[in-house]
Amino acid sequence: MNKSDSKSLSSFKGEKRSDFEAVFKMQVTRATIFDRVMYSKTLCMDARQTWGSHYDVHSLYGYSMTLSTEQAIKAVFPGKRSIIFSRSTFAGSGKYSGHWLGDNAANWNDIKWAIPGMLEFGLFGIPYIGADICGFFDDCTEELCTRWMQVGAFYPFSRNHNAENYRATFTLASVRARRSASGRRTDACCEVKAQRGQRMQFFNASAAPL
Numbered sequence: 001m002n003k004s005d006s007k008s009l010s011s012f013k014g015e016k017r018s019d020f021e022a023v024f025k026m027q028v029t030r031a032t033i034f035d036r037v038m039y040s041k042t043l044c045m046d047a048r049q050t051w052g053s054h055y056d057v058h059s060l061y062g063y064s065m066t067l068s069t070e071q072a073i074k075a076v077f078p079g080k081r082s083i084i085f086s087r088s089t090f091a092g093s094g095k096y097s098g099h100w101l102g103d104n105a106a107n108w109n110d111i112k113w114a115i116p117g118m119l120e121f122g123l124f125g126i127p128y129i130g131a132d133i134c135g136f137f138d139d140c141t142e143e144l145c146t147r148w149m150q151v152g153a154f155y156p157f158s159r160n161h162n163a164e165n166y167r168a169t170f171t172l173a174s175v176r177a178r179r180s181a182s183g184r185r186t187d188a189c190c191e192v193k194a195q196r197g198q199r200m201q202f203f204n205a206s207a208a209p210l
Helices: 017-032 054-076 108-123 142-152 172-178 181-207
Strands: 098-100
Touching (some): 108 142
């Protein structure tokens, strides 16, 4: 948002409703439409697909891919239990797949907001949900990664997933080598997280229908 647009909605108390609506519309438009055109980074809205025009089914693309993947897996591996994850879900996706919250960053703000993000997906009917532990982008500090492993042990989908060319400021090998107090805590935390995560994954897989 530009500096000229930075006026908070909360500051419009007592002002004209038209002023509030104008700023609200401007903020919503810029937050949801790239380059201010609806076909930015996607197909034209009048493109025809099996389910209808792209204008009507744009948000269903990921859902349709989930259904196709589920059908293909059943055909290739009949009678086998499978697992599907998507970053593009819609109402009803929870019957066929889990969801992960996408590319986050290695900072304290993202570890905090992952919690309400996952709770919301439980309300959406997609309970198998997780966030990238220790952050996908940026280098992660030892303290942050330790705390993230601790809370991540309770994610329904628990995975440490990081982009290439980023690194933690420590390695378990270096932790074990120096045997510092923080190192022992990190080492033990990772071990407990792995054991707890394995038990939870086994429980979720056992409860899932074929």
